[in-house]
Amino acid sequence: KQEVTQIPAALSVPEGENLVLNCSFTDSAIYNLQWFRQDPGKGLTSLLLIQSSQREQTSGRLNASLDKSSGRSTLYIAASQPGDSATYLCAPPANQAGTALIFGKGTTLSVSS
């Protein structure tokens, strides 16, 4: 059964810092992994989708990497801003045959100005 762990659970940084959010998963037979952002009381916004054939995917100040062999993914946020404050969720599929996602409990980020 796929299990997802996100470290740290919470993170507070001053504006401008570069930071890394970590995600580990137990079943590495996956074909992609998705990172989401969730603002308080809101729905989930897809940030990045990494295919198993890719090692990295970039969108603006966000860069996500995927290492299937070690069961890890990282989300790198460059030059953090107060608007980046949110909970970030990592979600691989349940297994290679499944399309439903298994979610970590997230990393709650607070960026102060």
Next chain:
Amino acid sequence: NAGVTQTPKFQVLKTGQSMTLQCAQDMNHNSMYWYRQDPGMGLRLIYYSASEGTTDKGEVPNGYNVSRLNKREFSLRLESAAPSQTSVYFCASSDMGQGVDEQYFGPGTRLTVT
């Protein structure tokens, strides 16, 4: 292009009452999902529909039923609501047609059962 829409946004039920949560997507996706989100538990899959005409149980299906009405719509029904079903419910959709299976989520329904 509205993406994934859910109704209602908020609902309060009494124990034993029934209700149906509605979900629709306008992206022509084949697959649709229902998740619930609880504090400290993260998001968990209730039911999913890989394609029109099929539905399958997820991690926490007890107390729920679903209907894939057509390709656009996927509803979640609570037949006899219980306080343990107080949660935020999210609908999502995706499509493997392009070899990519990115999931898109609706805004959620916040349900309280008293």
